Amino acid sequence: MNAENSVREIVQRSNQGRMHFGEVVTALSAAGVESYQVDFRAANNTYYFADDTALALPQKALETAIAEQFDASALVDAIRAAQRGEVMYPEFKRLSLAAGCVGYMVWITGRHVSYLGRRGETHVERFPD
Numbered sequence: 559m560n561a562e563n564s565v566r567e568i569v570q571r572s573n574q575g576r577m578h579f580g581e582v583v584t585a586l587s588a589a590g591v592e593s594y595q596v597d598f599r600a601a602n603n604t605y606y607f608a609d610d611t612a613l614a615l616p617q618k619a620l621e622t623a624i625a626e627q628f629d630a631s632a633l634v635d636a637i638r639a640a641q642r643g644e645v646m647y648p649e650f651k652r653l654s655l656a657a658g659c660v661g662y663m664v665w666i667t668g669r670h671v672s673y674l675g676r677r678g679e680t681h682v683e684r685f686p687d
Contacts, residue, residue: 562613564589565605568585569615575646582647583685587666597661598624598654628658628675634675637683 569587571577577585586594586605594605598620605613636653639645645653654662654673662673669685 559591561591561607565591565613566615569603572647573617576650578643578646579640579650580643583664583666592667593663593665595661595663598651599660622652622655624655624660624676625674626657628677628679628681630657630679630681632682633657633659633673633681641686 565586568577568582568589572582590607590609591605592608594603596603596617599621601617603615603617607613626685633654636645636650636657638651639649639653658675658679659673660676662671664671671683671685673681673683
């Protein structure tokens with residue numbers, strides 16, 4: 559299976575709640591992805607490979623609105639639940655939107671995620687060791 563097909567399969571499984579975040583990151587890294595961007599407003603994810611190519615995948619349009627205010631505390635609660643494997647991606651996405659997150663950038667090789675609010679707010683979350 560080529561890298562693009564691998565990424566499509568990983569994304570599908572994540573969107574279905576069949577993989578937790580740690581599994582997604584490990585699988586994407588194995589497929590050659592060094593980072594990826596999730597843009598909730600544009601309903602688009604872009605995956606960046608180590609060879610400087612990119613794969614943009616459309617996502618389903620939002621079913622719930624993004625909150626006006628960025629609530630970093632609520633976002634951190636959702637992140638911790640996802641890290642513990644208690645929350646899978648569909649629920650994490652709903653909680654992130656409720657916390658005012660418009661998108662995020664996962665830096666697999668840099669081992670952190672930058673979450674963004676609609677007014678430029680940023681929360682950086684390091685990968686757990």
